[in-house]
Amino acid sequence: MNEGTAVKQYIGRARVLYMAFELSNKKWKLGFSIGLGQKVRIRTIEAGNQEAVKIEIEQAKERFGLEEDARVVSCYEAGRDGFWLHRFLETEGIESHVVDSASIETNRRKRRVKADSLDVDSLVRILIRYDYGEKKVCSMLNVPTKEEEDRRQLNRGLSGLNKERNRTINRIRGLLATQGIKVKELDLSESQLEGMRMWDGQPLGEGIKERLRMEWEHLVFIKNQIAELVSKRQQALKQETATAEHPDIEKMKQLQKLKAVGPVVAWVLVREFFGWRKFKNRRQVGSLAGLVPTHYQSGDTTVEQGISKAGVVQVREIAVELAWLWLRWQPESKITHWYNERFANSGKKARKIGVVAVARKLLVELWRYLNTGVVPEGAVLKTV
Numbered sequence: 001m002n003e004g005t006a007v008k009q010y011i012g013r014a015r016v017l018y019m020a021f022e023l024s025n026k027k028w029k030l031g032f033s034i035g036l037g038q039k040v041r042i043r044t045i046e047a048g049n050q051e052a053v054k055i056e057i058e059q060a061k062e063r064f065g066l067e068e069d070a071r072v073v074s075c076y077e078a079g080r081d082g083f084w085l086h087r088f089l090e091t092e093g094i095e096s097h098v099v100d101s102a103s104i105e106t107n108r109r110k111r112r113v114k115a116d117s118l119d120v121d122s123l124v125r126i127l128i129r130y131d132y133g134e135k136k137v138c139s140m141l142n143v144p145t146k147e148e149e150d151r152r153q154l155n156r157g158l159s160g161l162n163k164e165r166n167r168t169i170n171r172i173r174g175l176l177a178t179q180g181i182k183v184k185e186l187d188l189s190e191s192q193l194e195g196m197r198m199w200d201g202q203p204l205g206e207g208i209k210e211r212l213r214m215e216w217e218h219l220v221f222i223k224n225q226i227a228e229l230v231s232k233r234q235q236a237l238k239q240e241t242a243t244a245e246h247p248d249i250e251k252m253k254q255l256q257k258l259k260a261v262g263p264v265v266a267w268v269l270v271r272e273f274f275g276w277r278k279f280k281n282r283r284q285v286g287s288l289a290g291l292v293p294t295h296y297q298s299g300d301t302t303v304e305q306g307i308s309k310a311g312v313v314q315v316r317e318i319a320v321e322l323a324w325l326w327l328r329w330q331p332e333s334k335i336t337h338w339y340n341e342r343f344a345n346s347g348k349k350a351r352k353i354g355v356v357a358v359a360r361k362l363l364v365e366l367w368r369y370l371n372t373g374v375v376p377e378g379a380v381l382k383t384v
Contacts, residue, residue, distance in 0.1 A: 020123035021076035031120035103139035260329035291360040319359040333378035
């Protein structure tokens with residue numbers, strides 16, 4: 001125990017123990033305080049030691065003279081450890097917050113001191129200000145339940161496999177390019193490998209052929225995994241009613257009634273966005289997708305820096321893809337008319353900017369559609 005910690009008295013406010021975590025692979029830093037102006041008590045424990053966390057909380061309450069049932073508020077930065085720590089703290093009766101790391105105030109000096117103890121000290125003070133009512137001091141994440149997080153895994157897994165497939169294809173084409181070989185259809189069967197000729201007409205060496213075989217086997221394995229996950233998604237979408245495993249099927253089917261919205265788009269939007277998140281207004285919808293503009297103004301300088309890209313990547317990507325589809329399949333909708341009036345006759349860059357704006361407007365309209373049943377103005381439903 002740090003006997004040098006001075007305990008200050010705060011009048012007119014309930015005594016609260018504030019706790020912050022600085023997480024790492026081997027050690028955790030815990031910071032404790034009871035209010036602004038109070039020196040932060042810092043302790044180090046083994047990473048993931050739940051019993052040590054409970055012991056440190058009890059010792060901190062004793063050190064600061066708090067009752068055993070005193071309110072405890074904690075926070076930690078979102079990262080590799082995910083949300084399990086948040087759920088553990090909640091089961092212990094502790095009010096837990098997960099902080100968006102990008103929203104934390106940072107010293108802008110070119111060279112600044114960086115240490116875990118300083119980070120946890122800063123995090124405790126941010127938590128106190130947030131609990132006192134300064135809600136804009138940082139952004140807290142909306143934590144999904146275990147079931148909601150589990151339901152996102154199919155889409156996340158499929159997204160990761162698609163990226164790995166593309167990386168593998170690029171590696172194969174890159175290996176062939178080093179030998180002066182270009183192929184339109186990639187099918188590295190044994191006969192094709194044997195028939196390939198390098199830039200000088202010579203057959204491929206055994207070393208490069210062995211590596212190509214290995215990469216091809218990896219690609220086939222990934223494609224089989226993708227096909228399996230796609231099949232699972234299709235089976236889920238065929239369900240007529242919601243189940244415990246797929247409670248949001250109705251929302252997916254509702255989205256698919258609109259022309260331009262297919263099963264993939266509906267799946268991603270519901271599982272990542274509309275299925276469990278609660279939005280209060282259209283600004284929150286655009287912000288979480290990272291599709292809001294970032295205005296910069298200082299003195300006489302005014303610059304538009306583009307969209308924030310601070311939201312859910314999967315949603316932003318699928319929303320832009322949907323925007324192009326919407327312009328094609330919903331030509332009479334209000335959003336399409338707006339785009340055509342402002343961007344259709346512009347250059348390529350301007351049209352891309354316009355499509356991003358369409359993506360943001362579409363997400364807002366789809367949010368309203370799911371909540372109220374009101375079809376976006378001018379949009380048509382599928383006939384079948």
